[in-house]
Amino acid sequence: MRPRVGAIVACATAATLLLAGCVSGKKTKTDPTKNTSAKNVSLTISANDIVGGKNAAEADWITKDVIPGFVAMEKAKGVTAKVSFVGAGVDDEKYKTKLELNLRTGKASDVFAADGIWLGELATAGYVKPLSQVVGNAATSWDGWAQISNTVQQNLTYQGQLYGVPNGTDGRVIYFNKKLFAQAGLPADWQPKSWDDILAAGQKLKKVSGVNPIQIDAGTPMGEATTAQGFLPLLAGTGQPLFDATSKKWQGATPQVTAVLDFYRKIYQGGLGDPKLQQDQAGRDQSFAEFSKGKIGMLVEGDYFWRSIICPDKSTTACNTTAMPDRNTTVGYALIPAEKPGSGVNGQDFVSVSGGTGWYLSPDTKYPQQAWELLSYMGSLAAQTQLSKAQVRISARDDVNKTTLGNDPLLTFIADKVLPITVYRPSDENYVAVSVAIQQATADVVAGKSPASAAKTYQNSLEKAVGGSAHVQTG
């Protein structure tokens, strides 16, 4: 029997090695002229939005405005278009995994939403292609680009090439509950000037019973929110960018990184924040719920929080249980201070972090031109104005912002005060892996480790993530 078993193993191994050629990169040939004159077109849109759930306002916009509008537009040209929406309501990280698996197998929706920070990873994997290749002239000569500022276009640009149409941008601020602040003897127009001011306010809030003073996202379950809403604005406040574009080096266990982790220590090991909330699988949602119930003193978030979580209108499905009918009077907002006045990036007193999602085209789409028509329709003045009616946000388009932002005090504040001082995250393919290392470092501090040891572990994982210590700055 022995030799036969050996033969089977040998055959199977040979078969595996023959099939081994299957594991190679995805190579898609784009052909912008494919099916240009098709009379029956079917397209799909996917996003991490779902009617009645996550980002419900956007899901409503897609299903009630975009799709009927686009279908009517095509009908006028004699084309029968069938457009369907594939919704999702999961953590962004899981949405990304699903998206990448779909793109890898060539089954992704023709038009899909993805965060700008994923672009490096998607582009280097060959999952997305520049608009100039997928669509060609129609996309590069679109009249909409004139309305989209360079900074916002950067979010969907990788190595000088545009990959999609930006959906807008955002900015992070500190939200605080004015009622709790009044009980703690803090002013309603509070504006901290240093990290110490935040901690001092936290100490006062701690004396109000049943209040969790400070929520700055930390730990791995919060995912990218930990990096974008917590670690990075703090790091910007020490004067160091995460990634130095000129030296191509990432911040390792520098004194600045340790200082940020020490600030986390003061909050989560000093009783100014709730460590368990950072470890809870649904911690971010719970922090939202607690804030809306008046149990959290201050919380760092983007404008997403203001418009999609604590919006005052309970009747819309957008905010559901976390709606705050008294938002406009109860919730205040302040700029995120640098560690000390003037210690922020570019010598700034205040800092913020911005990003932006956008709409991309699948390079595997059967109808590149029609998919682009749908995409550009979504980015048109008419469609973006409709979106702003459902929910005011910082649109990618200046012409839309001019007429809509004035309707909302916070968005005006972000457009006027935050966007000029903000920093954007690097669109490097290693960013996501670096972000995971950052989340783990904050998780270590929340779990009780010292900032120095957390920084050391961070340095090690960072070196693994970016390919060696040559790409890491330690000084």
Added chain:
Amino acid sequence: MAAPPTSRPVEAAAVVTRPREDSDVAGLGRWRAGAFAAPALVLVAIFLVFPALWTLYLGLLDYSLGGTTAQSPQYVGLRNFSDALSDPLFTKALYLTLLYVGFSAVLGQNILGFLLAWYFRTAPGWVRVIVNVLVLLAWILPGSVVAFLWQALLDRNNGTLNEILHTTGTAWTIDHPMIVIIIFNIWRGTAFSMLLYSAALSTVPSSHLEVARLAGARPWQQLRDVVLPTIRRHVLTNTLLITLWTFNDFTPFLITGGGPDNESQTLPVFIYKTALLGKQQLGYGSAFSLLLLVANLIIAVIYIRFLRGSKR
């Protein structure tokens, strides 16, 4: 499992009725027998052998779901495996998996399943039906539904358990993650052991028990000296099955997500997180998968040895 063909005189004597040389009991001949077995062998090759070898192959690559290594995977030899074996998270996951399997399956489900079968075997029919239905419900409900119910039970702020115990604010899944998933798995999986032991106990001849009782054996003596020797093989089979299932069980992820801080990260959860979340290292994750497969094989081999031993 048939005993291997061997020249040991004891075994040869035990099968005197069937000549040892005649392996063709059905009289089909080698080729026709092969043809009958072929469909099954093809299925095994496609769905078991090939994926295992494929996993081995992927484990030799620096290969991820996103980024440059998705576009052009690099052959890195055994580096993933050597990295894996020195990865403290792997050691921790292995340790937690052994805890999880040992306490929830080998001890928990086995003992509870046996006790339920033992105590209710003489109960009135309707009691047995109710107990069976309750225990089975935990087993047949879909994992996602059950996980949601347990989240509602253990929720920190509005959980049922905290309401009952008046311990609002206790975060069970964060303070005691391993205990939670062990208790969960005992609750979830006991039904199988209970059913198997109910069937096994019915094979114990009542005359043997009767004799033992007449001889003055107490219940636990009957259990030890009559029941357990009779159902020994059932115990081993049951333990083998639930050990392997629990080893590969992913449901804990739905309750604790492997957290907090990897404190309940068993191997399947660890593999999922390595291969598909965060850095999405498919190659490195495959290396762990293969190690999990090897661990499964070792367990299976040990049990099969036990089974053979118990036959003699």
